[in-house]
Amino acid sequence: MKLYQKTAAELSRLLQNKEITAVEVLNSFMERVDEVDPQLKVFITCTFDSALETAAAVDHRRMENEKLHPLAGVPVAIKDNFCTEGIKTTCASKILESYIPPYDAAVVEKIKSIGMPILGKTNMDEFAMGSSTENSAFFVTRNPWDLECVPGGSSGGSAAAVAAGMVPFALGSDTGGSIRQPAALCGITGLRPTYGRVSRYGLIAFASSLDQIGPLALNALDCSLLLEAIAGYDQRDSTSLHREVPQYSAAVDRELEGVKIGLIKENISANFDPEIKDAVLKMAALFEENGASVTEVSLPHTDYGLSAYYLIAPSEAASNLGRYDGVRYGFSANGDNIFSLFSRTRGQGFGTEVKRRIMIGTYALSAGYYDAYYLQAMKVRTLIRRDYEKAFQNFDIIVGATTPTPAFKLGEKADDPLQMYLSDVCNITDALAGVPSLSIPTGLHSKGLPMGMQLTAAPLNEGLLFQAAAVLEKCNDSSPVGRPSILPVEGSCRNGI
């Protein structure tokens, strides 16, 4: 088995035992990138040189018997909306096509101080607005399971990179499903942590009250390791939570005895793909076999989630994206005066979906419409949060399908924004409530595409999600192979091995 087929936990163990070097690990992944990226188109920017420097430095320090972080030398990829000092950070937008930030995002600082080589910056929907990565201003990324299908989005580049073995794990951001939906569509595990668990400092904002950074990996253990590395209070983010970071990775060895699991009624009774729903029910049965109780739970305001989300997120986005005016940095169009410079810069610099959301958001906040739209949506958000609070009085984890369908074809929904928005329908209420939510693979659809299930817990209970996911990984025979076989691979790497 090649090194690129191993999980982050395995690589970490081998590195710590000095059985392999960080440079060897990195070389294996870089070769893999060279091999499959021309087909998949995952990376906007590859940073192999600095990654090699990091890996070599880690090897040197290990030789000197320095005490290193367990993940030192394990490579990672980062979505292109995280600021990286001296490295182009585009948000997959023309408006930031050549933008080089002067500082590192808080999580990038952490990754660097651990000594994790950063392989590159991954493709995404422009400014994280989209569910297919087709909204990238540069190129589309393909699903490693079927090159005619989308990888999901907006963290589609990070999800495809992990699924294709280009990197053991990656960082994404989730505003309304942008980690979990592509994780499900690519057959991997992805976590949206509790809002405030990970510092947003240096994450280029889409919708500030919803954006959250999280890991995408092959399994729960790898996700937990990466979360441990990036979580924690940061005084530069006023919304970050002042709470200890538990050892999440310890949770994967715990049993499920006595854990109360709720099957979200609104999710499993929805008009979703039947195979996806069957897979969720099969997982529920596995939970029961492992000593958990499973009963139905209702989140009565679920139906209003999508509408509320598509008012709140665009409102914040319209404000957050105002700064791209061509005056200080990024793309700048010529104008006859300052106001035409503004409008031409923005007219030429932003893509269609971004403009659509700026329009929606501007409208929703306008005088005379604020009460009917933004304020109403905020009230719905409160009701949704209460739905969750109530559910977690009786349940430890609530579950449902991550997506209504498996990966769809490239171009299939590109011209129909409402259909595209609906692909996030299962992910949005968690985001509005600010609760942690993990998508795990449940098996392969008859179309040969992965399917996902979403596990959601009360705020700060990420450990419980890892625990439940790990139990399923051990006993789910139909879990998809972590690495799709259509790409040139040698052998296959099952989850958790």
Place this chain on the structure above:
Amino acid sequence: MEFETVIGLEIHLELQTRSKLFCSCSTAFGSEPNTSCCPVCLGLPGSLPVLNRKAVELAIIAALSLQSEVQTESRFDRKNYYYPDLPKAYQISQYDRPLALGGFIEMEMDGAKRKINLERIHIEEDPGKLMHSGESILDSDYSLVDYNRAGIPLLEIVTKPDLRNGREARLFLEELRCILLYSGSSDCRMEEGSLRCDANISLRPAGSKTLGTRTEVKNMNSFRAVEMALDYEAGRQAAVLSAGGSVVQQTCHWDEGARETIPLRGKEGSSDYRYFPEPDLLPLILKPDYIETLAASLPELPSSRRARMMEEYGLDPADAAILTENRSLGDLFEAAAGEYKDYRNLARWVRGDLLYLLKGSDRNPSEVDPFLLIKLLTMLDEGEINRPVAKDLLDNIVKNGTDPRELVQQKGLGRIADRETLQPVVEKVLAENKDAVASIRQGREKAFAFLVGRVMAATAGRADPGKVQELLRELIN
């Protein structure tokens, strides 16, 4: 028709913090353009604001000193608009949940007691500063922007429409500045832009309760300009209304050179700022204990100090007003008054010669040692020195902190009262001014004062004037 002018002010003050409202960049005035900047105040992608604790504290102190009710829960909002001096394309401000509500200043205005009410007080950030190659952003070849000011903490104070003319507006601003200087929340330097004032002004028939159509007047860069601009604008509106016209709601610019208000072009006033709660900041929750602690630490404010000083030291209102205008001048007076009991004399010296010397040498009253001042006045009272010498000694106290008695001994500046020293001087003056002596002998007393002056000049102001007169009379007769 008789009109009543109705004026409300919107005042922006810079809070006296060392760092900006949402980052740790320096607020120092006068650094090279775009050097006090960081990703946060430049609004770079991914940056986030963190509220400056000191700014909140100073804002609360200012609110308390204006009798405004500090809210235990307030909130920050985004005010969205596009302008090149606004790096995020929104200003973080407070909209419908401001830091403090209500408040007032009670003051004497031309003999009448007036209460000017406040609407609200809130915290916001300053944008950057634009410099145009031409007159405005639209007719310039280029414009430069300095973001050193971007993110400087401001306090916005909005009054109710309680002011009735330009003079009242100026007096109100002077009192406001005095109060805020006392509370230490702002240095209120208008020339450095740390105090700015816009006004809403309208006219209505005398006795009417409804408000007329208002205009907003901007660009008033001094208290004097506020007075002139508002009186001008009131006159302009009165002329329009008297001629049967109606006032157009618009924003005007005060043109200091032309001394007139000029309507701004463009669609000012129609902008929709799309306010919404700032998601990057948590609501500002203030514990009542914390507000109470700050309230307890407030210094005595100018109006009560004025009243107390009139009562305690028997000062007249004019002296009390000058002595309380500047907190440290009042402190100096009171420190000296602890030992020196001729309060009126002390007040005359402090508000007169001392204040003049302080202003001339750009020094602060707190730098003056009150004990040296007491010593000087005592020496004068006891006849050790003459008044002109005392002024020189005061100058030395202010500029060098010199002990007046030491200087008198060192330089021999004491009063000359002994006959042996004075008589030759007087004789010499008489010999040189025979005409004057002659006219005195003819009963013209005017010439006598002239001779006293000659003797004083000949002794560099040190001669005892009583002794000089005595000797002159004796020798002339």
